[in-house]
Every structure is written in C-alpha cells, then in structure tokens.
Amino acid sequence: MTSDEPTAQPGWQTQDEASAPSVLDQCFDASSLSALRTATQACAAQARMPAERATDVVIALHELAANAVRHGAGSGRLRIWDHIGALYCRVDDDGPAFTLSKGHRDAGTDGAGSAGQNLADRWPREPGHGLWLARQVADQMTLRSDSRGTIAVITFAMPAIPS
C-alpha cells in the first residue's frame, strides 16, 4: 500500500458511510486494545445499544482488532457508524492476506479462495478462534483480504425504539 491514507479506499465506502459521520474513528495496536474496548463500549452505550448487546459489540470488535494485531499488520483502524437502526463497524489493517491453512481450506464449503468470496462465510471453526466468535454475535459480517490488507465489516442492528 503506497498511498498516504491506506485505508481510504473509495471503492469500499458506501454512500451510507460517506454521508454519515463516524461516531468512532480510532487507530489501534497491541498497546491500545484495552483503550479501544473502552471506546467501543462507550460508543455502543451512546448509541443506546442495550447493555447485553453492547457486550457482544465489544467482544466482536476486540476479536477483529486482536486479529489484526496478531495475524495482520500489527495495527489497524476501527470506525463505527451509527446509521438508521444499526451500528456499522469496520476494521482495517494493512497486513497481508489471511493465509488459509489446510484445516482452514477444508472448513470451506467451496474450497477455493477466489477473490470476491466472503471469507466470513467459510471462516474456520477452530478452538479459540476469535473470528468465529465475532461472527457468532454479529448480525452481519463481511471479511475481505488480499495482499494489501484486510477489511472486516460487521453490523449490529439496534433494537426497535418503543413508540
């Protein structure tokens, strides 16, 4: 990645993302995962996410960030948008593509790791695998990875507001 703003990839930004300002935009590395969790918790509370569900948001986003720290570039950027009934969260890191081991490939239903597939759909089920956890608690999760980095987008629907 050669640009000054490696995570600003217009092709990956939807109209919704572009029009709604992010409520959290924070870079992280191993030394700031704890602070990232605190910020995420505050963000979910501010968005009036119920406490139990806010716990899930923290669990999922920590696992995505920890994955970037441990298996990706070692650092990354988390952005959260609160937009019409859902929290949209995006974790970017500039690390290399996820390398699928034999077990990982076997876990896929279609085998090939061709571009355009959603890695989250066939992520390996491996003990302690944080991405498995993230996918369990999220309403929607998309994971893209290539030689230039990884982008995870995860969504949590907000509870309906009582009228």
Place this chain on the structure above:
Amino acid sequence: MAEIGQAGFAAARLEAREEDGVLVLRLSGELDVTNAKQVRSAVDAVLSSETERLIFELEGLQFMDSSGIAMLVSVAHKVREVQVRNPSTIVRRLIELTGLADALHVTPSGPVSLPAVPGHLRPAVWDASCVRSPFGRAVQRDAQRRPLPSATRFQQLSADDRQPDGDR
C-alpha cells in the same frame, strides 16, 4: 500473587489460595491476547502434577477474549476438574457462546443466555438445530436474527472493490 501485563496493555492479577484443599485461582483485571501467554505461565506455575481440582474465581475479570477461553480449555485438559466461579458478565457470555458452560462447571449456574428484552434483537426462542462450536459442543444460536434495515445495508462488497495488484 502475580501482576501480569505491561503498561498500556491488558493487566491481570492472579492470586492463588487453598480452600478446603482445593486450589482457588482468583483472576482479575483483563485477560486478552497481549497477556494470555504470561497468565498461562503464571497459572502453570501454581499447578502441580497432583492438582486434581481447580477453581477459577472470575468475578473480578473485567474482560476476557478468545485467548482466555483457549487458556481455560487448555487448563481443563490438564486438570481433572476445573470449575469457574462467579464469572463477570462478559466472561459468562463468552463461555455461553463457546458452549463450555458444562465443561467448565460454571457456578452459580442458571441461564447463561441473554435475558429476553422487549424489542431486543435477540429473540427468546432458541433454534433447536444447534450450530457446532469450534469446541466440539453444540452452541445454541438465535432462531432468527433481526434483519437489518435494507436501506442501510452495506453494499455487497464485490471483487471489483479491490483490484488485484502485484506490485506490493
């Protein structure tokens, strides 16, 4: 007692004591990928080959991630009986998600699933067809998930969004 973790990173504290001949490990603070190895070493240091029962007291553990779960599973493989006592909300939730509540003898027991909240996106109806967790146990999963508002759904990310480049 051992303080585990560097400045800025997750900090955990481990206190070991005996209660009626049973080893009790009180773990507090935060346990994540940045200090899991050290916590594991500290736990191993107080275990002996004779340790048959072990109680983890986790009410003071404010955060734990998948590496903490991996640590608990690993210890449970070594010690005949491992019990988790008074887990904090987030630890309880992790144990629930991974289907380890029985294996780790979580006390107090009772429903570990999220309470049903009116309007909450988690329905109180559980899918009878459980999904498999990576831990070899069945995990209950929501029968249905509240669909996202279609107008706000992220665009389907296509392969075109990232052109292949070989000059990295």
